[in-house]
Amino acid sequence: MSSPALALPLRLAAAAASPGGETLSRDEEREAIEACRGLEREAFDRLVLRYQRDVYRLCYRFVNNHEDANDLAQEVFLRAWRAIPRFRGESSFSTWLYRIAVNACLNFRALRRPATQELPDGLPDPVPGAEARLASADEARRVRAAIAQLPEKQRATLILKVYHELTHEEVAEILGSAVGTVKANLFHALGNLRRRVAEEGR
Amino acid sequence: MTRHVPDESLPDLAEGGGSEADRAHAGACGPCASRLAEVRAALDLARRADVPEPSPLYWDAMRRSVGRRIGEEPRRRPGWAWLAPLAAAAALVAVVVLTSGRAHAPWATPVPGLPAWSALPDAEDDPSLAVLEGFAAGDDDLAALDEGDGVGPFLASLSDEDYRALAESLRGAGKGGES
Numbered sequence: 567m568s569s570p571a572l573a574l575p576l577r578l579a580a581a582a583a584s585p586g587g588e589t590l591s592r593d594e595e596r597e598a599i600e601a602c603r604g605l606e607r608e609a610f611d612r613l614v615l616r617y618q619r620d621v622y623r624l625c626y627r628f629v630n631n632h633e634d635a636n637d638l639a640q641e642v643f644l645r646a647w648r649a650i651p652r653f654r655g656e657s658s659f660s661t662w663l664y665r666i667a668v669n670a671c672l673n674f675r676a677l678r679r680p681a682t683q684e685l686p687d688g689l690p691d692p693v694p695g696a697e698a699r700l701a702s703a704d705e706a707r708r709v710r711a712a713i714a715q716l717p718e719k720q721r722a723t724l725i726l727k728v729y730h731e732l733t734h735e736e737v738a739e740i741l742g743s744a745v746g747t748v749k750a751n752l753f754h755a756l757g758n759l760r761r762r763v764a765e766e767g768r
Numbered sequence: 769m770t771r772h773v774p775d776e777s778l779p780d781l782a783e784g785g786g787s788e789a790d791r792a793h794a795g796a797c798g799p800c801a802s803r804l805a806e807v808r809a810a811l812d813l814a815r816r817a818d819v820p821e822p823s824p825l826y827w828d829a830m831r832r833s834v835g836r837r838i839g840e841e842p843r844r845r846p847g848w849a850w851l852a853p854l855a856a857a858a859a860l861v862a863v864v865v866l867t868s869g870r871a872h873a874p875w876a877t878p879v880p881g882l883p884a885w886s887a888l889p890d891a892e893d894d895p896s897l898a899v900l901e902g903f904a905a906g907d908d909d910l911a912a913l914d915e916g917d918g919v920g921p922f923l924a925s926l927s928d929e930d931y932r933a934l935a936e937s938l939r940g941a942g943k944g945g946e947s
Contacts, residue, residue, distance in 0.1 A: 607835065607838055607839070610838065611831065611834075611835055614831050614834050614835075615831060618827055618830055618831060618834075619827065622822075622830070623819045626819045626820075627819065632820070632822060636826075636830065639830065640830065640833055640834050640837065643834045643838075644834065644837055644838065644841070647838050647841070648841070702816070705816060705817075706816055706817040706818060707817075709813055709814060709816060709817030710817045710819075713814070713817065724814065727779075728811065728814045728815065729814075729819075746776065749776035749777070749779070749780070750775065750776045752776070752779045753775045753776050753778055753779055753807070754775075756779060756807055756810035756811060756814070757806075757807075757810065759810055759813065759814060760806065760809065760810040760813060763813060
């Protein structure tokens with residue numbers, strides 16, 4: 567029977583087949599973690615390959631631009647490399663890594679600058695359907711900007727629940743909150759998101 | 769009618785979860801159904817905002833960059849490395865105790881020519897000094913293990929007198945352990 571502490575959340579496994587998120591079986595992941603304790607960089611590279619997409623996307627949700635998301639994602643993996651000898655497997659590796667990522671993102675935002683405004687993706691093009699795509703892209707941009715301006719805990723909860731599809735318990739563990747608080751934060755985050763997007767659209 | 773659905777239960781209901789009682793209530797209560805619809809709309813809105821996908825080349829570049837930065841990190845010992853100097857010190861003590869204690873062990877052959885009143889042999893005849901010197905000067909593996917701040921460099925820094933004093937105290941410890 568495999569250790570529940572190293573079990574991968576299903577949606578992460580599903581995302582793993584896409585570029586930047588290669589698959590690792592549970593046994594392979596466990597072996598890689600063990601090898602990392604012995605400072606085998608090649609083993610850590612396999613973990614980076616497995617989780618880089620998830621971590622990058624999580625960071626992007628927080629900071630809303632590629633440059634900062636890239637810096638943060640790399641910083642997350644550096645912190646994970648330094649801390650992995652102390653990883654005891656009490657939570658799943660992905661939960662542990664997400665906790666590092668969320669802390670890095672919250673510290674980053676506290677230290678650096680307020681949420682940045684994204685630049686438009688490009689000039690309108692004459693291709694048929696482009697207008698609808700632009701409208702859709704514009705809405706997506708407004709939603710991302712609104713998420714980036716939510717209060718910290720609400721933003722973190724929304725990102726982990728909606729985009730990474732973690733359970734309430736996993737989010738609570740990552741954020742160090744009670745499950746009831748996670749549920750309440752999610753409700754308030756959704757309400758604030760709707761309000762902010764509506765205000766932006768006026 | 770049962771109580772209204774609590775705020776914090778609405779997202780679960782909107783995603784098809786939640787309790788049977790809350791689901792039944794939301795189906796029959798206009799205000800709760802309306803609140804549920806708002807939460808569902810907000811979830812739909814959130815899901816429409818996907819993260820722009822970077823270039824496919826990005827992932828490889830990012831991984832290489834992480835690897836390079838890890839390579840630039842100060843060299844670290846594995847988790848068990850702190851045991852190495854300790855093990856070396858324990859081995860040293862064991863060797864010295866066994867070597868010097870042989871003369872006193874009931875099964876050992878007495879060292880000929882050593883006067884009964886002498887606590888220590890002459891420096892030239894003392895095998896424990898050779899062991900200490902071997903550790904201090906010649907053992908590259910030990911030096912590599914403790915990376916310059918463990919037993920090897922410490923012994924290398926001792927004067928002849930200090931060597932002898934250390935050997936004497938180790939022998940004393942050995943005798944104490946035997947009694």
